[in-house]
Amino acid sequence: DVKVTQSSRYLVKRTGEKVFLECVQDMDHENMFWYRQDPGLGLRLIYFSYDVKMKEKGDIPEGYSVSREKKERFSLILESASTNQTSMYLCASSDRNTGELFFGEGSRLTVL
Amino acid sequence: EDQVTQSPEALRLQEGESSSLNCSYTVSGLRGLFWYRQDPGKGPEFLFTLYSAGEEKEKERLKATLTKKESFLHITAPKPEDSATYLCAVQAYDKIIFGKGTRLHILP
Numbered sequence: 355d356v357k358v359t360q361s362s363r364y365l366v367k368r369t370g371e372k373v374f375l376e377c378v379q380d381m382d383h384e385n386m387f388w389y390r391q392d393p394g395l396g397l398r399l400i401y402f403s404y405d406v407k408m409k410e411k412g413d414i415p416e417g418y419s420v421s422r423e424k425k426e427r428f429s430l431i432l433e434s435a436s437t438n439q440t441s442m443y444l445c446a447s448s449d450r451n452t453g454e455l456f457f458g459e460g461s462r463l464t465v466l
Numbered sequence: 467e468d469q470v471t472q473s474p475e476a477l478r479l480q481e482g483e484s485s486s487l488n489c490s491y492t493v494s495g496l497r498g499l500f501w502y503r504q505d506p507g508k509g510p511e512f513l514f515t516l517y518s519a520g521e522e523k524e525k526e527r528l529k530a531t532l533t534k535k536e537s538f539l540h541i542t543a544p545k546p547e548d549s550a551t552y553l554c555a556v557q558a559y560d561k562i563i564f565g566k567g568t569r570l571h572i573l574p
Contacts (some may be wrong), residue, residue, distance in 0.1 A: 358509075396566040397510075397553070444509050453498045453557035457509030 377445030
């Protein structure tokens with residue numbers, strides 16, 4: 355069964371802390387994505403990557419960075435967490451030739 | 467401006483009561499339309515891809531259809547386990563745009 359695995363389901367961090375969210379996919383997909391999902395705002399794209407070491411800004415990249423050193427792994431980094439980054443974070447991957455996204459279970463981050 | 471709008475925002479149905487969810491879109495260069503199901507606290511799960519007007523896809527009690535301006539997700543004789551949020555997404559030339567979803571609740 356194909357899978358996208360996110361490292362943490364629930365995290366609680368303090369304002370100013372550095373946060374790492376990791377995502378691993380086992381489908382050999384070229385494309386990987388990080389979204390955040392908030393009530394009333396839907397899914398918003400933070401960053402995406404079309405290949406190893408490549409990254410592109412999405413709609414809301416401010417306050418975030420990403421790393422893709424290996425094809426199967428895509429990390430989201432919050433350099434200095436703030437309360438407005440409290441959210442559900444969703445990682446997804448897709449094949450180069452299709453737009454079908456396969457999502458992980460999500461990481462619910464609370465910043466106090 | 468590229469846009470995806472889903473309606474209604476929420477829908478409550480009795481078990482067995484068929485209905486349809488709507489996804490209307492305005493995008494340039496449609497490459498595909500996708501439906502996902504999302505259960506509370508979980509990531510969306512892929513259901514269907516539609517590529518061209520007139521296309522239909524079916525899976526159990528769900529059937530998705532596509533016209534040039536909208537897609538419908540028809541739910542026939544739903545069961546309580548069909549309760550979820552259903553998301554529509556459109557792939558334009560260089561991006562994927564999600565609607566805000568329809569929360570569906572099936573009462574036993």
